[in-house]
Amino acid sequence: MCTLQQKLISDFVQLGCSERTAASTYQVYMELSEVKRMFDIDYKYDSTLKRIYLTARDTKSGPISVFLPICSSENITFNMMEKMFNRNEYKTINFAIVSADSTCVYYQLIHGLPEIDISSCTGNKDRTQKHDHELQNKRAEIEEALKDK
Numbered sequence: 373m374c375t376l377q378q379k380l381i382s383d384f385v386q387l388g389c390s391e392r393t394a395a396s397t398y399q400v401y402m403e404l405s406e407v408k409r410m411f412d413i414d415y416k417y418d419s420t421l422k423r424i425y426l427t428a429r430d431t432k433s434g435p436i437s438v439f440l441p442i443c444s445s446e447n448i449t450f451n452m453m454e455k456m457f458n459r460n461e462y463k464t465i466n467f468a469i470v471s472a473d474s475t476c477v478y479y480q481l482i483h484g485l486p487e488i489d490i491s492s493c494t495g496n497k498d499r500t501q502k503h504d505h506e507l508q509n510k511r512a513e514i515e516e517a518l519k520d521k
Contacts, residue, residue, distance in 0.1 A: 377398060380394075380397075380398050380401060380415075381394045381395060381398050383415075384397050384398070384415070384424055387417040387424060388417065388419075388422055389423070389424055392443060393423070393424070393441070393443065394424075396441045396442070396443050397415070397424050397426070399441070399470050399474055399476065400439055400441040400468040400470060400476060401413060401415065401426060403468075403476050404426060404428050404439065408428075410428035410429060410430060410437075411428065411429040411430075411431065411432050411434075412427070412428060412429045412436075413426060413427070413428045414426065414427050414428070415427075420455055421452060421455055421456060423440065424441070425438055425439060425441070425456075425465075426438070426439040426441065426468075427439070436462070437462075437464070437466060438462045438464070438465045438466060439467075439468045439478075440456060440465055440466070440467050440468065441468045441470060442467055442468065442469050442470070443469075443470055444469050444470060444471040444472065445472075448467065453465075453481065457483040463482060463483045463484070464480060464481070464482050464483070465480075465483075466478050466479070466480050466481075467479045467480075467481065
């Protein structure tokens, strides 16, 4: 009888991963399912990158998140990141860096510049306009006070 660990690692190796990469991917898979309690966890193979990446959701109906497991001893290149963004429809990728002691550190990368919510900036603009208006109204008083000195 095969355990979940043996089955997943075997699947990862059959897709083209090394044993080491398969073990790292399994570690991230288990952390997403058991620790983070994510939903719809799945794995996919990217033939261009020759890597497996995981997809999961924070909630049952939430958006899909992408996780790319990477051993801490591996190098990550900008070319690799660009290929990952270009190959997928996802604008955000979570790099799951796995160290030898099985610690996982997650770094979230967003392709391009994130969009800024303009509505959150209007409060500052209104406040600035209010202060400018008050300064204009008090300008005569301020100038008079400066002349007296």
